[in-house]
Amino acid sequence: MNAPTEEQPLLDIADLRIDLRDGRTVLHDVSYAVRPGDSLGLVGESGSGKSMSLKAVLRMLPAGARTAGGISFDGRSVTAMNLSELRAFRAGQVAMIPQDPRTAANPVRTIGDFLTEVLVRSRGVARRQAAEQAIRQLAEVGIPDGEQRLRQHPHQLSGGLLQRVMIAAALAAEPRLLLADEPTTALDVTTQQEVMAILDEQRHRHRLAMVLVTHDLDLAAAVTDRIAVMYAGTIVELALSEGLHRTAQHPYTAGLLRSRPAVGTRARPVSLPGRSLSAFEAGTGCVFADRCAFAEERCRSVRPRLEAHGTHLVACHRVAELTAAGSLLETTP
Ligand SMILES: Nc1ncnc2c1ncn2[C@@H]1O[C@H](COP(=O)(O)OP(=O)(O)OP(=O)(O)O)[C@@H](O)[C@H]1O
Numbered sequence: 001m002n003a004p005t006e007e008q009p010l011l012d013i014a015d016l017r018i019d020l021r022d023g024r025t026v027l028h029d030v031s032y033a034v035r036p037g038d039s040l041g042l043v044g045e046s047g048s049g050k051s052m053s054l055k056a057v058l059r060m061l062p063a064g065a066r067t068a069g070g071i072s073f074d075g076r077s078v079t080a081m082n083l084s085e086l087r088a089f090r091a092g093q094v095a096m097i098p099q100d101p102r103t104a105a106n107p108v109r110t111i112g113d114f115l116t117e118v119l120v121r122s123r124g125v126a127r128r129q130a131a132e133q134a135i136r137q138l139a140e141v142g143i144p145d146g147e148q149r150l151r152q153h154p155h156q157l158s159g160g161l162l163q164r165v166m167i168a169a170a171l172a173a174e175p176r177l178l179l180a181d182e183p184t185t186a187l188d189v190t191t192q193q194e195v196m197a198i199l200d201e202q203r204h205r206h207r208l209a210m211v212l213v214t215h216d217l218d219l220a221a222a223v224t225d226r227i228a229v230m231y232a233g234t235i236v237e238l239a240l241s242e243g244l245h246r247t248a249q250h251p252y253t254a255g256l257l258r259s260r261p262a263v264g265t266r267a268r269p270v271s272l273p274g275r276s277l278s279a280f281e282a283g284t285g286c287v288f289a290d291r292c293a294f295a296e297e298r299c300r301s302v303r304p305r306l307e308a309h310g311t312h313l314v315a316c317h318r319v320a321e322l323t324a325a326g327s328l329l330e331t332t333p
Contacts, residue, residue: 007035007036008035008074008075009033009034009035009072010034010035010036010038010073010074010176010177010209011033011034011057011071011072011073011177011209011211012033012070012071012072012073013030013031013032013033013053013057013069013070013071014031014069014070014071014072015029015030015031015068015069015070016028016029016030016031016053016056016067016068016069016070016071017029017030017067017068017069018049018052018056018061018065018066018067018068019065019066019068020062020064020065021062021063021064021065024278024279024280025233025279025280026049026052026233026278026279026280027049027052027053027056027233027234027279028233028234028279029234029235029305029306030049030053030069030230030233030234030235031069031235031306032228032235032238034177034209034210034211035209036176036207036209037204037207037208037209038209038225038226039203039209039210039211039212039223039224039225039226040210040211040212040224040225040226040227040228041211041212041213041214041219041220041221041223041224041226041227041228041241042054042211042212042213042214042228042230043214043215043216043217043220043227043228043229043230043256044215044229044230044231044256044276045215045231045256045276046215046276047276047277047278048230048231048232048233048276048278049230049232049233049234049278049279050181050213050214050230051181051213052233053230054096054179054181054211054213056071057071057073057078057094057179057211058090058094058096058179059078059079059081059086067079073089073093073094073177074093074176091118091122091173092173092174092175093175093176093177094175094176094177094178094179095169095170095171095173095175095177095178095179096170096178096179096180096181097163097166097167097170097178097179097180097181097183097199098166098181098183099181099182099183099185099186100185100186101154101159101162101163101165101166101186102154102159102162102186104166105154105162105165105166106154107153107154107155108153109153110150110151110152110153111149111150111151111152111153111154111157111165112131112134112149112150112151114165114169115130115134115137115138115150115165115168115169115172116130116131116133116134116150118172118173119133119134119172131150133172134146134150134168134172135147135150137168137171137172138150138164138165138168140168140171140202141164141165141167141168141171141198141202142164142194142198143161143164143165143168149161149165158191159186159187159188159191160187160188160191160194160195163183163184163186163187163191163195164195164198167195167198167199167202171202171206174206175208176208176209177208177209177210177211178199178203178208178209178210178211179210179211179213180199180210180211180212180213181213182213182214182215183195183196183199183212184196184219185214196219196222196223199223200223210224212224216260217229217244217245217256217257217260218245218260220241221241221242221244221245222241224241225240225241226238226239226240226241227239227240227241227244229250229252229253229256231252231276231277231287231288232276232277232278232279232281232282232287232288233278233279233280233282233287234279234287234306234315235306235313235315236250236252236253236287236288236306236314236315236316237249237250237252237253237312237313237314237315238306238312238313239311239312239313240311245257247312248328249309249310249312249314249316249319249322249323249328250288250314250315250316250319250328251288251292251293251294251316251322251328252272252288252291252292254328255272255291256272258270258272259271259272272291273291274290274291277290283300284301284302284303285298285299285300285301285302285303286299286300286302286303286304286315286316286317287303294318294322296317296318298317299317299318302317303315304316304317309323310323
């Protein structure tokens, strides 16, 4: 279950909880670790807290939000960093790949300005040298005509090209951790695959750790080592990505898998009943109890903890009996 290496975690999240200014809890009991070069997918429906948990790492939460629990990077507490430490952490250790490159890019500035700004301003690199470096970085993400691209504005590039520019910009600062929040959802399907392949290749080449937020279990399984399935502000299952589509142990993970169109089978997707809850809407019991076909009395009153079951971590009172009979994906209530 742990990453194949015994290295210390680069990012270590322990019992993270976030309450908004109005008192609503949006994240609770979230723990995971990512080691250097390791990648984790945070998967779940809308509102489950995936983006919030990335924003917490960067300390970019909505004003007035309160954080409890630990977020440490390379052994240092992110929550305890002062402003200049935080600025250095954001500029040099961690990079965010945005969801929609068009919203993230400044429309009036050239791609060249965007890519060279950090090098010229913060690192004192000469403009010509910074441009040459930017051209090399563009080539690395599959943009061969960099010299010309540097003179262009964001609207002159397709969404796919612009997202490659964002990846090049993220890598320019030589970060150790990439945070990617639905990095391909704003792109068309074929472009999505190309951009994801480049991100994956670059991540491996530079041995970067990555946390990838997505609602797409198959995408997460293809490019991450482990997957944390989130529901209502918490992790309900954490397991190795490989084989998760066969070995899901939490009823929510199984439901997510059943609800997606599976390539190569005749099985029809079956939607999860009801709607996804946010953390503050969940009661005292299991966060998934209202939508779970297997829920019984204790599931509605006592919250299960995320505990080891085989090679998975699972938060379900009934995990042992549900999985005893074989694959949960075949089990009907
Ligand atoms: N800026 C904000 N102010 C107040 N509440 C917010 C804010 N951003 C998110 N929330 C709330 O926090 C909860 C978690 O949202 P979050 O964006 O982390 O979910 P998500 O899993 O990333 O969903 P999506 O896939 O839609 O991005 C939701 O209930 C959401 O409404």
